[in-house]
Amino acid sequence: MSGSERVVMFDIDGGLADLSAFTHLLSGDSDGSRRQAWQRFFDHVGQAAVIEPGRDLVEAVAGLGLVVVYSTTRPVSCVEQTRMWLGYNGFPPGRALLCRSRNDVRPAIEVKTGHCRAVGSWLSAFVDDDPEVVGALRSGGVRAHSFDELSGLRVRELKTVLAGGSPAARTAKGANRRRRHRTTPHHRQGRVATEITLTWSSATGSATSRGRWRRESGHRTPPPVRWSRPRAPRPLSRCSGDQCRGDSLDFSLMLTAWGDESGSQPERDPDTYLISAALCDEDNVPEVRKTMESLRLATEKKVHWHGSSADRRHDLIEAVAALPLAGLVVIHTEAAVSDRRHRRKCLEYLLPNLAEMPCSHITLESRSHLDASDVDILQKFRAQKVITSSLRVNHAVGMVEPALWVADIVCGAVVQSRVGNPTYLAKLAGAVDLRQI
Numbered sequence: 001m002s003g004s005e006r007v008v009m010f011d012i013d014g015g016l017a018d019l020s021a022f023t024h025l026l027s028g029d030s031d032g033s034r035r036q037a038w039q040r041f042f043d044h045v046g047q048a049a050v051i052e053p054g055r056d057l058v059e060a061v062a063g064l065g066l067v068v069v070y071s072t073t074r075p076v077s078c079v080e081q082t083r084m085w086l087g088y089n090g091f092p093p094g095r096a097l098l099c100r101s102r103n104d105v106r107p108a109i110e111v112k113t114g115h116c117r118a119v120g121s122w123l124s125a126f127v128d129d130d131p132e133v134v135g136a137l138r139s140g141g142v143r144a145h146s147f148d149e150l151s152g153l154r155v156r157e158l159k160t161v162l163a164g165g166s167p168a169a170r171t172a173k174g175a176n177r178r179r180r181h182r183t184t185p186h187h188r189q190g191r192v193a194t195e196i197t198l199t200w201s202s203a204t205g206s207a208t209s210r211g212r213w214r215r216e217s218g219h220r221t222p223p224p225v226r227w228s229r230p231r232a233p234r235p236l237s238r239c240s241g242d243q244c245r246g247d248s249l250d251f252s253l254m255l256t257a258w259g260d261e262s263g264s265q266p267e268r269d270p271d272t273y274l275i276s277a278a279l280c281d282e283d284n285v286p287e288v289r290k291t292m293e294s295l296r297l298a299t300e301k302k303v304h305w306h307g308s309s310a311d312r313r314h315d316l317i318e319a320v321a322a323l324p325l326a327g328l329v330v331i332h333t334e335a336a337v338s339d340r341r342h343r344r345k346c347l348e349y350l351l352p353n354l355a356e357m358p359c360s361h362i363t364l365e366s367r368s369h370l371d372a373s374d375v376d377i378l379q380k381f382r383a384q385k386v387i388t389s390s391l392r393v394n395h396a397v398g399m400v401e402p403a404l405w406v407a408d409i410v411c412g413a414v415v416q417s418r419v420g421n422p423t424y425l426a427k428l429a430g431a432v433d434l435r436q437i
Contacts, residue, residue: 006124007095008061008162009115012072012082014129015147016055016091017048042074046081050089053151057127062092064159066124070094071115073108076101076356101353106433109136116142117431118255118357120281120324125162255279257328257354257362258288260398260407261343268419271335273342275350276414277328277362278406284324285403292402295319302398303405305412316409317427327410327432328353331418340373347377349437351393352386361392365404371395 010016022044026037062068070091072082076099083097098115112133116123126144128134137144143164150158257277264272280288295316296303305313330346354362364374374393381387398404410432413424425432 005067005122006162007067007069007119007122008124009069009071009098009119009126010054010058010061011112011126011128011130011133012070013048013074014051015127016051016058016070017045017085018051019044019048021049022047042078045074045078046085048085054147055089055091057147057151058092060155060158061162064155064162066162067122068092068094069119070097071112071126072097072099073111074099075104079356096358098357101356103435109133110433113137113140113142114326114431114433117324117326118279118281120284122281124164255354255357255359256282256285257359258401258403258407259350259362259364260404260411261346261365262408262411262415263339264415265419269415271337272331272333272418273339273346274332274411274414275330275343275346276407276411277330277350277354278320278403278410279326279328279354279357279359280324282360288323288325288406289402291319291323292405295405296402303402303408305408313412313424314427317413317424320406320409321427321431323406325406325431327407327428329410329414329432329434331414331434331436333436340370344373344377345437347374348381349435351378351381351391353435355387355391359391361394363394363396363401363404365398365401365407366395 013019019041022041025040025044027033058068070082070086072078074082079097079099082099086094086097098118100111104111108130109132112126112128113136116126116137124143126134126137126142127147127150128137128144129147131146134144134146145161150161153161257279259275259277262274262276264270264274278288292303303316305316308316328350330350332342332345334342334345351362364371374395378387378391378393396404398408410428413428414432414434416422417425
């Protein structure tokens with residue numbers, strides 16, 4: 001993404017899609033029956049009803065020239081159905097669709113927080129239908145808004161709020177308008193965009209918009225949207241312009257990962273091995289490298305957690321916490337096995353999850369002649385169709401690649417947390433996702 005682009009992320013369920021007609025399928029007492037019930041429920045995601053005020057809002061945001069990203073806590077198995085549903089129902093093409101990774105059972109708020117971290121500094125706002133989620137994200141420093149708040153705004157007010165203003169900072173005319181109360185959990189009444197016209201400027205290469213917003217009562221029909229020229233996200237090699245619809249939704253928000261390994265402390269946390277992946281947008285890599293290089297002491301060949309003093313470790317953690325990064329740490333515990341088996345088990349979990357994020361490549365610290373075994377694991381998954389994306393595994397020498405030092409620091413913080421010192425990991429807040437296998 002370019003530095004001038006701003007992302008607005010929309011939660012799908014409850015804000016854009018209504019699956020309430022299928023909630024009766026969510027019944028079951030045992031763990032097995034609950035899993036089966038959720039699977040039956042997710043089988044119907046392609047039949048969800050469109051929440052039209054939500055779709056209007058997405059169209060208005062896209063018309064303002066902002067980048068649309070869709071977020072959902074549905075499992076990755078629902079991605080294709082979700083992409084097709086968005087395209088079939090005329091939603092603006094998104095730069096990315098972020099979902100739960102495989103075997104992710106975290107609460108929804110943690111998943112959405114991770115999505116926000118993945119987008120990083122480009123995130124202008126997260127829009128959700130759940131007030132508790134909005135409040136939790138705001139308390140974590142994310143500019144979050146409810147669909148109700150934004151659906152009641154004029155185009156000019158919407159632009160101001162998404163630029164960093166407050167929903168309360170409206171014009172006098174807008175502030176005095178009464179809002180209708182919601183009559184159902186999902187379908188909203190209120191002021192909606194009845195017409196949005198986008199005009200393409202060949203001189204500036206951007207789209208401008210004007211819109212008329214008014215209150216409607218009773219049954220409402222979808223607003224007409226007239227396009228003088230479609231404004232599409234940044235083109236990809238496989239998808240650009242009007243082609244970025246339906247089952248070819250644009251996924252150009254790609255992540256890159258940097259990985260390192262570590263053993264835990266044998267006497268306090270025996271038989272434990274970790275692999276940490278630090279993820280960021282590809283455009284953020286120069287910033288990460290510059291920051292990490294600035295932390296290297298004159299006497300050091302590379303920044304290394306092991307051997308650093310407590311004060312220096314705090315400095316390292318503070319620097320990493322300020323970067324637009326997310327971390328995924330896979331922890332494998334098994335007695336009397338070699339480090340090679342530990343590493344293989346961790347990578348067998350890590351690589352498919354990275355491929356689903358989507359992540360274009362991971363760079364691991366080189367172990368010389370053992371690097372080939374990492375690539376063999378990826379090729380095995382490709383042959384088994386477990387990984388179908390273009391994920392690549394690269395290797396680099398730690399002394400010449402500063403971005404690898406981030407993964408080393410994250411590993412160190414996790415090890416300290418496992419042996420009774422959670423101070424360092426706590427500074428990374430919800431940016432690090434721990435997976436015990």
